[in-house]
Amino acid sequence: MARPASLSFSNLISISLCPSTVQSQNLIADNVSVVEGETATISCRVKNNDDSVIQLLNPNRQTIYFRDVRPLKDARFQLVNFSDNELRVSLSNVSLSDEGRYVCQLYTDPPQEAYADITVLIPPGNPIIESREDIVREGNETEITCTSMGSKPAATIRWMKGDKELQGKSKVEATYDRMFTVTSWLRLTVMREDDGVPVVCIVDHPAVKDFQTQKYLEVQYKPEVTIKVEFPQGLIREGENLELTCQAKGKPQPHQVNWVRVDDDVPSHAVITGSDLFIENLNKSYNGTYRCVVSNSVGETYADYILYVRDALTTTPKPTTTTTNTISATTSPPDILQDSQAGPEAQRLDHAVIGGVVAVVVFAMLCLLIVLGRYFARHKGTYFTHEAKGADDAADADTAIINAEGGHNNSDEKKEYYI
Numbered sequence: 001m002a003r004p005a006s007l008s009f010s011n012l013i014s015i016s017l018c019p020s021t022v023q024s025q026n027l028i029a030d031n032v033s034v035v036e037g038e039t040a041t042i043s044c045r046v047k048n049n050d051d052s053v054i055q056l057l058n059p060n061r062q063t064i065y066f067r068d069v070r071p072l073k074d075a076r077f078q079l080v081n082f083s084d085n086e087l088r089v090s091l092s093n094v095s096l097s098d099e100g101r102y103v104c105q106l107y108t109d110p111p112q113e114a115y116a117d118i119t120v121l122i123p124p125g126n127p128i129i130e131s132r133e134d135i136v137r138e139g140n141e142t143e144i145t146c147t148s149m150g151s152k153p154a155a156t157i158r159w160m161k162g163d164k165e166l167q168g169k170s171k172v173e174a175t176y177d178r179m180f181t182v183t184s185w186l187r188l189t190v191m192r193e194d195d196g197v198p199v200v201c202i203v204d205h206p207a208v209k210d211f212q213t214q215k216y217l218e219v220q221y222k223p224e225v226t227i228k229v230e231f232p233q234g235l236i237r238e239g240e241n242l243e244l245t246c247q248a249k250g251k252p253q254p255h256q257v258n259w260v261r262v263d264d265d266v267p268s269h270a271v272i273t274g275s276d277l278f279i280e281n282l283n284k285s286y287n288g289t290y291r292c293v294v295s296n297s298v299g300e301t302y303a304d305y306i307l308y309v310r311d312a313l314t315t316t317p318k319p320t321t322t323t324t325n326t327i328s329a330t331t332s333p334p335d336i337l338q339d340s341q342a343g344p345e346a347q348r349l350d351h352a353v354i355g356g357v358v359a360v361v362v363f364a365m366l367c368l369l370i371v372l373g374r375y376f377a378r379h380k381g382t383y384f385t386h387e388a389k390g391a392d393d394a395a396d397a398d399t400a401i402i403n404a405e406g407g408h409n410n411s412d413e414k415k416e417y418y419i
């Protein structure tokens with residue numbers, strides 16, 4: 001009987017010794033990160049509790065809670081849950097001085113401990129962004145600085161230009177009381193496309209979300225120049241008027257536009273109004289390169305227009321066409337000119353045919369009227385004067401008819417000729 005007793009005793013010892021290492025895993029506590037001023041919750045959890053007493057100690061090993069009793073006179077600690085399996089305590093309005101290792105203790109033999117490290121996060125102040133120059137010239141390098149101050153832990157700074165991520169250079173400085181100031185420098189060479197583009201400094205920190213500030217790039221650049229032909233459209237012919245407009249965009253916006261002719265003088269009667277060049281009544285001696293020169297504080301740019309004056313449209317003069325027609329033809333826009341180049345002869349032919357037909361119809365009607373008139377007159381005559389006057393009338397009527405027929409024949413011939 002003694003053997004089994006001793007066996008059971010050794011078993012007991014082995015049970016009580018072994019579980020002490022196993023049991024240490026039964027008491028669990030989690031680390032806590034909390035933003036300054038907010039509330040931290042410390043939870044001591046026990047698996048398979050055998051009614052052992054549990055308590056929570058602060059980093060100075062003072063008892064905060066012993067079971068559900070709080071000996072510590074700090075009302076910021078409040079019991080959230082007390083049961084056989086858990087002691088949960090909240091700490092409100094956390095400050096940096098609350099940081100440290102809190103201890104959960106289980107009164108077993110030997111006592112077990114688990115640790116909850118409270119880390120206080122201090123968000124950085126608003127990031128400050130500054131650029132070395134307010135306005136940068138295109139092609140030049142500029143430097144932008146972003147500073148995130150007084151955070152714990154140190155923040156990290158990222159940069160974006162528009163939607164493109166850029167690489168800056170950062171420096172971390174520890175300040176008083178375990179706080180950090182981070183400064184990042186971004187160097188970039190700017191182009192004209194960067195004008196108005198935001199450069200964003202993004203501050204990443206566990207205590208803040210979407211923390212960023214931005215600065216818009218201001219880039220000065222040389223003017224961009226284009227020449228627009230206001231008129232004429234299409235080919236340019238002698239006698240036409242030419243109007244060119246010089247369009248310039250730059251930063252700062254150029255306000256001075258100069259028109260020159262390369263290797264020659266601008267025609268003396270050319271009119272320059274602001275950015276417009278107007279030349280009346282072109283002739284071939286004005287052929288050449290017309291240059292619009294624009295400058296601003298960054299530099300000078302020009303655009304060229306090559307004038308190539310072609311022969312005036314020669315409309316084959318017809319006996320019917322008047323001089324006013326040809327003048328209007330040469331001064332009218334080229335697109336209309338091109339139509340009228342093939343058009344006039346056909347049109348004039350059409351007009352002649354219509355005119356001829358109308359003339360024939362009118363003439364025929366006149367003849368008919370005359371014939372009818374004569375007919376009625378003769379009948380009236382027969383009534384009153386019988387045969388004596390009839391002969392005279394007949395002779396007249398005959399000639400009239402002959403004339404009418406002759407006229408008719410002529411116009412018929414004309415008609416056929418035109419068709």
Ligand SMILES: *[C@@H]1O[C@H](CO)[C@@H](O)[C@H](O)[C@H]1NC(C)=O
Pocket residue numbers: 029030031117
């Ligand atoms: C708690 O934080 C400490 C450092 O402060 C670390 O050594 C430990 O492993 C952490 N514990 C857990 C459970 O994450």
Ligand SMILES: *[C@@H]1O[C@H](CO)[C@@H](O)[C@H](O)[C@H]1NC(C)=O
Pocket residue numbers: 080081082083086
């Ligand atoms: C404590 O937590 C347990 C489970 O985790 C829950 O059943 C109980 O209701 C909680 N008690 C209080 C007072 O919140």
Ligand SMILES: *[C@@H]1O[C@H](CO)[C@@H](O)[C@H](O)[C@H]1NC(C)=O
Pocket residue numbers: 093095
């Ligand atoms: C929080 O704590 C600070 C000191 O750490 C104190 O000045 C402040 O009044 C407290 N706020 C609240 C709401 O208790």
Ligand SMILES: *[C@@H]1O[C@H](CO)[C@@H](O)[C@H](O)[C@H]1NC(C)=O
Pocket residue numbers: 133135136137140
């Ligand atoms: C741009 O850079 C040039 C040298 O590359 C310098 O001379 C000039 O002053 C710079 N301009 C501005 C506006 O910074």
Ligand SMILES: *[C@@H]1O[C@H](CO)[C@@H](O)[C@H](O)[C@H]1NC(C)=O
Pocket residue numbers: 267283284285
């Ligand atoms: C062209 O214009 C110039 C100057 O206006 C003039 O001297 C010249 O005679 C003109 N030529 C023709 C063919 O009209």
Ligand SMILES: *[C@@H]1O[C@H](CO)[C@@H](O)[C@H](O)[C@H]1NC(C)=O
Pocket residue numbers: 284285286287308309310311
């Ligand atoms: C101008 O260009 C036309 C081409 O349309 C050419 O015939 C003419 O010879 C040129 N005149 C001069 C003076 O270059």
